[in-house]
Amino acid sequence: MDRVRIKGAILIVILLLLSGLLAFGVKALAGVFLNSAHGNTTYGVYRTSISSFGYSRGNCTHCHEQHASIDGTEPAPASGTPSNYTLFYDNYINQTDGFCYQCHTDTGSYQSGGLVNRSYSYRAGGWTADTLNDILEAFSFTSPGSSHWLDDIRTFITGKPWGYTQDSNPCTACHNPHAAQGDPPNSPDGTKSPTTRGYPVSRPSQHSRVSNLWGLWGDEPGERMSDYTTGYQAPYRYNSTTAYEPDGSSTQDGSNLTDFVTFCTDCHNTVDVISSTPLGRNLRPIDWVNEKHGSFDADGALSGDPPYGSIMGRTLSCTDCHEPHGSPNQALIRAEVNGATLAGTITTIEATDFTPPFADYNKELGYLCQRCHMDDYDFNTNCQQNRWYYVHHSGSGDPPYSAMRCWNCHDSGSGPPGCNANVTSINCNICHYHGSVDTILGTNRKTF
Amino acid sequence: MNGLRWIILLLILGVPAGRAEAIDPGIACSNCHTIHYSQDNTLLAQWGTTGPYEFLLINDCIGCHSSSTSDTIVDGIPIVYNTSAPTAPLAGGNFYYLAISDANGHNVVEIGNPDDTLIAPPGAVHTGQVGQNELTCSGNNGCHGVRNFSASVGIISIKGAHHNNVNGQLDVADQVWNSYRFLNGVKGYEDSDWQATSSASDHNEYFGATTPMDTSVCGACHSGGQIGIRPSSQTISGFCATCHGDFHSISGIGGDTTSPFIRHPTDVVLPNSGEFTGYTTYDLLAPVARPAVPASASNIVEPGNGTTETGAVVMCLSCHYAHASPYYKILRWDYRGWPAGGGQNGCNVCHRSKD
Numbered sequence: 147m148d149r150v151r152i153k154g155a156i157l158i159v160i161l162l163l164l165s166g167l168l169a170f171g172v173k174a175l176a177g178v179f180l181n182s183a184h185g186n187t188t189y190g191v192y193r194t195s196i197s198s199f200g201y202s203r204g205n206c207t208h209c210h211e212q213h214a215s216i217d218g219t220e221p222a223p224a225s226g227t228p229s230n231y232t233l234f235y236d237n238y239i240n241q242t243d244g245f246c247y248q249c250h251t252d253t254g255s256y257q258s259g260g261l262v263n264r265s266y267s268y269r270a271g272g273w274t275a276d277t278l279n280d281i282l283e284a285f286s287f288t289s290p291g292s293s294h295w296l297d298d299i300r301t302f303i304t305g306k307p308w309g310y311t312q313d314s315n316p317c318t319a320c321h322n323p324h325a326a327q328g329d330p331p332n333s334p335d336g337t338k339s340p341t342t343r344g345y346p347v348s349r350p351s352q353h354s355r356v357s358n359l360w361g362l363w364g365d366e367p368g369e370r371m372s373d374y375t376t377g378y379q380a381p382y383r384y385n386s387t388t389a390y391e392p393d394g395s396s397t398q399d400g401s402n403l404t405d406f407v408t409f410c411t412d413c414h415n416t417v418d419v420i421s422s423t424p425l426g427r428n429l430r431p432i433d434w435v436n437e438k439h440g441s442f443d444a445d446g447a448l449s450g451d452p453p454y455g456s457i458m459g460r461t462l463s464c465t466d467c468h469e470p471h472g473s474p475n476q477a478l479i480r481a482e483v484n485g486a487t488l489a490g491t492i493t494t495i496e497a498t499d500f501t502p503p504f505a506d507y508n509k510e511l512g513y514l515c516q517r518c519h520m521d522d523y524d525f526n527t528n529c530q531q532n533r534w535y536y537v538h539h540s541g542s543g544d545p546p547y548s549a550m551r552c553w554n555c556h557d558s559g560s561g562p563p564g565c566n567a568n569v570t571s572i573n574c575n576i577c578h579y580h581g582s583v584d585t586i587l588g589t590n591r592k593t594f
Numbered sequence: 595m596n597g598l599r600w601i602i603l604l605l606i607l608g609v610p611a612g613r614a615e616a617i618d619p620g621i622a623c624s625n626c627h628t629i630h631y632s633q634d635n636t637l638l639a640q641w642g643t644t645g646p647y648e649f650l651l652i653n654d655c656i657g658c659h660s661s662s663t664s665d666t667i668v669d670g671i672p673i674v675y676n677t678s679a680p681t682a683p684l685a686g687g688n689f690y691y692l693a694i695s696d697a698n699g700h701n702v703v704e705i706g707n708p709d710d711t712l713i714a715p716p717g718a719v720h721t722g723q724v725g726q727n728e729l730t731c732s733g734n735n736g737c738h739g740v741r742n743f744s745a746s747v748g749i750i751s752i753k754g755a756h757h758n759n760v761n762g763q764l765d766v767a768d769q770v771w772n773s774y775r776f777l778n779g780v781k782g783y784e785d786s787d788w789q790a791t792s793s794a795s796d797h798n799e800y801f802g803a804t805t806p807m808d809t810s811v812c813g814a815c816h817s818g819g820q821i822g823i824r825p826s827s828q829t830i831s832g833f834c835a836t837c838h839g840d841f842h843s844i845s846g847i848g849g850d851t852t853s854p855f856i857r858h859p860t861d862v863v864l865p866n867s868g869e870f871t872g873y874t875t876y877d878l879l880a881p882v883a884r885p886a887v888p889a890s891a892s893n894i895v896e897p898g899n900g901t902t903e904t905g906a907v908v909m910c911l912s913c914h915y916a917h918a919s920p921y922y923k924i925l926r927w928d929y930r931g932w933p934a935g936g937g938q939n940g941c942n943v944c945h946r947s948k949d
Contacts, residue, residue: 177947187934202930203934213716213717217712217716218712227856228856228857231855324947355868355869356868359947
């Protein structure tokens with residue numbers, strides 16, 4: 147009897163152990179670093195000057211030099227003086243010079259074989275014609291393009307009670323270098339797929355020097371766009387009407403997308419003021435709960451392109467329109483959105499708010515709007531692309547503005563109302579930007 | 595009380611803290627000495643063959659502290675160099691592993707396996723401090739004994755040390771014989787069997803400081819009122835710094851004892867924050883030094899404690915052995931082969947979230 151009980155107990159213990167292993171998966175057997183892109187033994191860190199000493203791929207020494215010396219000399223790159231955090235290069239110098247770039251560049255990389263990293267439009271959008279192929283290149287965009295400005299990031303995160311200091315690398319605002327995964331991993335020219343996913347970001351507000359406390363964001367239940375909202379609609383992948391971002395599957399509800407709204411609004415919110423060096427002003431606050439592109443609903447009707455259509459209550463993810471690192475467009479606006487590339491480059495973003503007279507005729511931002519909103523040509527092929535008579539004045543189901551007082555907005559041209567009227571269309575950005583509200587023309591509508 | 599008793603009492607009182615382990619009077623002089631370096635006109639098998647030796651000894655350092663067997667304690671003598679793979683290497687490691695690679699140990703000339711790569715101690719403050727193939731077990735260019743510029747070459751540097759040896763708790767360390775393992779000026783606690791057996795509560799204890807030495811100051815390495823080399827900190831890391839000064843000085847780690855460091859710090863307290871708080875049980879894979887010299891070994895580690903015997907101080911020997919190890923750069927684990935080679939990365943003993 148006792149023997150039977152003992153055998154039963156042993157069996158239960160074994161089953162519990164097995165169930166535990168299954169529950170945690172293989173991932174639980176290794177720590178965050180070994181599960182990261184940097185710690186991987188197949189494609190992890192592998193500095194050319196270190197690998198020659200026989201160090202394993204993924205070894206700490208590829209990034210950290212405990213003594214700044216091996217065999218009596220400093221391995222390349224030898225700057226002459228050791229660097230903070232025992233890194234082999236200064237942690238951060240400026241927008242285009244710093245530790246991370248020493249490997250994350252396709253030419254001259256210290257990572258054996260070089261390192262290719264693609265844009266979000268490439269990896270999630272499936273726009274494989276994008277030639278941008280490394281992180282240094284992404285952060286090198288200056289006017290008319292734009293880059294997430296690292297000096298400003300460092301200033302910002304240092305001012306928050308998140309444990310960052312002036313010595314912090316601004317890349318670590320978004321990435322935990324001991325945890326970040328490739329997405330897709332080890333596939334420099336590949337796009338995301340349901341079976342090749344990784345999770346590269348960690349929330350800055352959760353920053354900790356304890357890597358397993360500063361976990362990845364998006365890899366766990368509760369960290370997806372479908373958790374943020376039930377109204378998420380994934381955009382199309384490039385040149386497709388059946389495959390959706392971010393992984394090319396038919397999933398459209400954001401259950402396969404990191405909750406980038408929560409991630410980005412750690413910094414870009416209504417409370418924190420972010421000074422932008424390239425723009426020479428503060429960034430506009432983001433109140434995603436109360437913006438129409440966010441959780442707030444449209445007024446009356448919506449005239450969207452597929453897959454959005456006319457369904458109200460949709461919520462976008464930041465990454466549906468913005469690149470995280472850099473873009474040839476202003477404001478990190480993606481060059482490919484919702485299945486196609488923008489018709490042109492967006493070189494100008496307005497700094498002034500909804501202030502008439504609207505003598506600004508730049509149509510560039512319309513290239514972005516076109517990707518999801520119906521322009522006149524979408525309503526009527528006799529009309530023009532990137533003109534917006536219908537949605538403002540007629541036939542869209544929700545035209546808020548009378549077509550009879552043109553001069554309220556248009557300061558030149560004349561003639562009878564119509565999509566091809568002889569009035570000069572104005573810059574979308576005058577009235578449409580994060581947080582914009584029509585308080586001038588009397589509707590008091592949210593206009594973004 | 596007669597005169598003899600007074601002498602005995604004075605001798606007892608005069609012995610510093612620590613357990614006196616001078617050579618047992620029962621051990622015959624001939625175990626170590628020979629008058630003529632000749633017995634029946636030949637050499638005895640247990641003698642070295644390159645004598646005669648100083649102080650009428652029967653062998654040199656390596657001669658006595660080596661073995662052709664795998665045993666690491668032979669006739670009570672700690673063996674630091676086995677010519678067969680040692681079964682239980684002692685706390686300092688074993689020069690056997692120099693056979694794997696020059697990079698696996700300190701290539702003391704007595705082993706006869708010169709370093710083909712290094713021509714000076716890496717991180718040396720003084721150029722030409724110890725030249726290629728000049729490192730010895732003891733003396734001016736060695737580790738043990740008096741390291742006097744002119745008067746300590748060879749066995750003379752530890753003259754009298756074995757006869758006066760004190761072990762156990764060594765918290766004075768003003769002579770070679772009362773210093774940790776005859777490392778002149780270094781404090782510590784000596785395990786009675788040199789860690790031939792070891793566990794979390796059975797081990798040496800190393801002395802550490804809360805700030806590394808400033809090796810730009812002469813007195814850092816030339817201390818104690820003696821000509822020669824002694825670490826002013828009296829720590830094991832300070833001792834290493836007398837040769838590898840750039841690696842283990844305050845300026846060499848970035849100028850202070852707070853992160854970020856430009857080199858891995860030693861003689862700094864393991865922080866009581868973040869991932870370090872998890873190191874609470876002494877781990878032989880990456881041991882810590884103590885800010886106060888204990889009277890016995892302890893398995894308790896208290897990050898943030900920079901004052902007492904159970905405190906935690908990062909030291910050179912947290913990662914390295916002293917003599918030689920199976921692993922590249924005398925490390926305590928196969929760091930170079932990690933992670934591809936599997937096993938535990940000793941870094942994670944402290945950096946517990948970077949695994």
